[in-house]
Structure formats: structure tokens, C-alpha cells
Amino acid sequence: MIAVTSIQFAYSGEKPFFIPDFEIRSGEALLVLGKSGSGKTTLLNIMGGLLAPQTGEVSIDGISLYSMKGNALDKFRGKNIGIVFQKPHILAPLTVEENISLPRFFVNKPSGEKVHQILSELGILEKKAARVHTLSEGEAQRVSIARALANEPKIILADEPTASLDDENASIVVNLLKEQAKKLHASLLIVTHDQRIKDEIETSITITREGP
Numbered sequence: 001m002i003a004v005t006s007i008q009f010a011y012s013g014e015k016p017f018f019i020p021d022f023e024i025r026s027g028e029a030l031l032v033l034g035k036s037g038s039g040k041t042t043l044l045n046i047m048g049g050l051l052a053p054q055t056g057e058v059s060i061d062g063i064s065l066y067s068m069k070g071n072a073l074d075k076f077r078g079k080n081i082g083i084v085f086q087k088p089h090i091l092a093p094l095t096v097e098e099n100i101s102l103p104r105f106f107v108n109k110p111s112g113e114k115v116h117q118i119l120s121e122l123g124i125l126e127k128k129a130a131r132v133h134t135l136s137e138g139e140a141q142r143v144s145i146a147r148a149l150a151n152e153p154k155i156i157l158a159d160e161p162t163a164s165l166d167d168e169n170a171s172i173v174v175n176l177l178k179e180q181a182k183k184l185h186a187s188l189l190i191v192t193h194d195q196r197i198k199d200e201i202e203t204s205i206t207i208t209r210e211g212p
């Protein structure tokens, strides 16, 4: 479970964001909606341990994220949080399989079978030896999801995962995220302004720059 409490955040010299308190229990999903510039990616980065708020707390299973710093925070993030970025951050010189193995390598977990299982569940096993530039956008997004899931995280954060996808691929990607979150008993947060996702995930909050 992830809980966001009393967060205050402003980029230097800018006006603050209004971030409501909320929690996402294990196995549950939440959509964060809001116009462009409302602070959705900012919120995701705060929840992912990438951007410390000025005040307030993000806690994961009772552990306060920002009570940790530097290496300890990086390790905790690597082990517990899977982030699907807006643009797939996949490493071009590596194959699909190597890209998915990397996060496991960093936390000293063996790859092999687990990586095959994830690739197979996401329907990209036959692409395991492929280089990233040979993939379609839908496939690249699935690789990106596979990489976020590689360490079987407790928290899955996805930033506009369907933005560049057609209806069919958008639906496949959302359902994969939902299924995997259920299976891992993880909390899933999807940040989006894609109206198509609203039909797939019922619970949502909307953030605005002006506040309530």
C-alpha cells in the first residue's frame, strides 16, 4: 500500500501544486487525471522517490520514503517501485531480454526464468533477442512495462502509458498493467489525460493547478 499525506511541493520560484491526500491499497488501482501542466508527472515523481516534496509524506507499507536518502532510497526504489515512464526508457544497445534483466541485476536477483515468464505474460517473448529500435510503439511500451515489473514491485507507477498507442494497443496495455498489479498484489497508479482509460479503471482523482 502507498499513502500520500499532506504533500506540499513547488518548483523553485513557482506556485505550489495542490496534491490531495490519498492511498492505494495492495491490489488496487487509481487513475490520476488532470489537464496538461496540472502536475501529474510531478506527483508521480514524488511518489516514486524521484522528487522530494517540501513537506508531507509518501509511505509504502508504513515506511516513509523520504526518511531514506541517497543509496538507501535508490535501493528501496529499485526493489519496491516499478515506474513506466511516458517515453519508454529502454537502452538501445541492449536486447529486450537484457533490458528486462537489468533491474534484477541491480538488486542481485537472478534473471533467467523470471524474465522469460514476464516476457511471455506480456506477449513479447518472441522479441527477447530483438533490439529496441526494431520494435513497434506498442511492443516498446510492453517492454517498458516488463522492465518496471522485473523486480515484482509493490508499487507500479505509470506515466501516460497509452499516450502514443491506438485503441487496441491502449486497451492491451491498460489490461496488462491491471492484471500484473493484481497478480503481484501491487498498488497501481496510472497518470493520464487519455479518456479511454477511464472506462477501464473506475477509481480516479483529478488534480488541478488552482486547487479545490
Ligand SMILES: Nc1ncnc2c1ncn2[C@@H]1O[C@H](COP(=O)(O)OP(=O)(O)OP(=O)(O)O)[C@@H](O)[C@H]1O
Residues within 6 Å of the ligand: 011, 012, 014, 034, 035, 036, 037, 038, 039, 040, 041, 042, 043, 193
Ligand atoms: N523541473 C521543473 N522545474 C520547473 N518547472 C517544472 C519542472 N518540471 C515541470 N515543471 C512545470 O510544472 C508544471 C507541471 O508539470 P507536470 O509535467 O507535472 O504536468 P503534467 O500534468 O504531467 O503535464 P502533461 O499532461 O503535459 O504531461 C508545468 O507547468 C511544468 O512546466
